[in-house]
Amino acid sequence: MSSAILTEGLSKSFGDFRAVDGVDLDVAEGTVLGLLGPNGAGKTTTVRILSTLLRPDGGRAEIHGVDVVRNPQRVRQLIGLTGQYASVDEGISGAENLYMIGRLLELSRRDARDRANQLLERFRLTEAAGRLAKTYSGGMRRRLDLAASLISEPAVLFLDEPTTGLDPRSRNELWDEVRACVRNGTTVLLTTQYMEEAEALADSVVVVDGGRVIASGSTAELRSRFGGQVLHVRPLNPTDLRRVADVLSLAGSSSADVDDADGSVTLAIGDPSALTRAVGALGQSELPIASVETRTPSLDETFLKLTEPATA
Numbered sequence: 320m321s322s323a324i325l326t327e328g329l330s331k332s333f334g335d336f337r338a339v340d341g342v343d344l345d346v347a348e349g350t351v352l353g354l355l356g357p358n359g360a361g362k363t364t365t366v367r368i369l370s371t372l373l374r375p376d377g378g379r380a381e382i383h384g385v386d387v388v389r390n391p392q393r394v395r396q397l398i399g400l401t402g403q404y405a406s407v408d409e410g411i412s413g414a415e416n417l418y419m420i421g422r423l424l425e426l427s428r429r430d431a432r433d434r435a436n437q438l439l440e441r442f443r444l445t446e447a448a449g450r451l452a453k454t455y456s457g458g459m460r461r462r463l464d465l466a467a468s469l470i471s472e473p474a475v476l477f478l479d480e481p482t483t484g485l486d487p488r489s490r491n492e493l494w495d496e497v498r499a500c501v502r503n504g505t506t507v508l509l510t511t512q513y514m515e516e517a518e519a520l521a522d523s524v525v526v527v528d529g530g531r532v533i534a535s536g537s538t539a540e541l542r543s544r545f546g547g548q549v550l551h552v553r554p555l556n557p558t559d560l561r562r563v564a565d566v567l568s569l570a571g572s573s574s575a576d577v578d579d580a581d582g583s584v585t586l587a588i589g590d591p592s593a594l595t596r597a598v599g600a601l602g603q604s605e606l607p608i609a610s611v612e613t614r615t616p617s618l619d620e621t622f623l624k625l626t627e628p629a630t631a
């Protein structure tokens with residue numbers, strides 16, 4: 320399969336500050352990449368470079384083999400962009416917004432009107448089509464944004480935090496629309512701060528922090544690598560903490576961590592058999608135990624763990 324989006328060592332500084340620091344991406348045609356990261360990670364900067372709004376100062380980036388710096392005009396014909404902040408003109412109606420974009424893309428009046436009407440219907444905005452965009456709810460505005468980025472029928476779609484601030488229903492609706500685009504063969508790069516969103520939509524995920532890629536893979540891989548089950552044991556006597564840790568470390572496939580302040584020991588559990596082995600060994604040790612529990616970190620905890628400062 321060929322790459323729809325390819326970057327190598329992509330970098331961008333603002334003054335002395337490296338906002339994007341050697342990012343490699345390879346997104347196969349027709350797939351969805353989730354670009355995940357906390358505030359300031361460099362997600363929007365990366366999207367701006369890929370959509371030709373910003374020049375990188377290191378590395379390279381291609382959309383369907385077309386270099387974003389050398390051939391921005393051709394790249395613009397291949398892409399659609401829904402920015403992090405609403406990009407529609409609030410002072411005109413939804414229908415006028417879409418019509419105007421069609422005209423900017425050099426569609427005939429008739430084609431621009433037809434395309435606008437199709438999209439208004441698809442995004443359930445027909446009723447509100449004549450109303451000024453500033454009277455739209457957040458969800459309607461996001462749908463209008465997405466509709467606007469689809470007028471050109473782009474091969475590659477960039478969505479920068481498409482659902483931030485939306486209620487669960489609007490978010491699900493938008494996810495369905497993104498899935499519909501993918502079914503039509505569009506390649507999507509979406510940025511998000513929600514692991515859940517990545518899990519719902521993305522074939523693969525790249526986690527960035529401080530402008531660098533810190534992890535990549537499928538959401539399932541990230542979950543099992545960084546957020547698998549944890550066995551949490553609290554001995555009755557804090558003086559037994561090390562002995563409990565030794566027992567668990569021997570039985571498990573990784574070493575157990577002692578938390579002196581909490582008076583507990585945790586062991587990462589790779590597979591269910593490791594759990595029964597560890598609990599069995601604990602029983603045989605006959606050390607008095609106050610509590611034993613297993614915890615599955617939420618996706619958010621996995622994300623926090625991935626992006627926690629190295630010193631923590």
Ligand SMILES: Nc1ncnc2c1ncn2[C@@H]1O[C@H](COP(=O)(O)OP(=O)(O)OP(=O)(O)O)[C@@H](O)[C@H]1O
Nearest residue numbers: 333338356357358359360361362363364365403512
């Ligand atoms: N034009 C600019 N001038 C100076 N610094 C900038 C500029 N644009 C972005 N930055 C800085 O680069 C870093 C990355 O910003 P970016 O907007 O790419 O982050 P982000 O991952 O999209 O964050 P968020 O989740 O908050 O949208 C931030 O520290 C930001 O302050």
Ligand SMILES: [Mg+2]
Nearest residue numbers: 362363364403
């Ligand atoms: Mg951003």
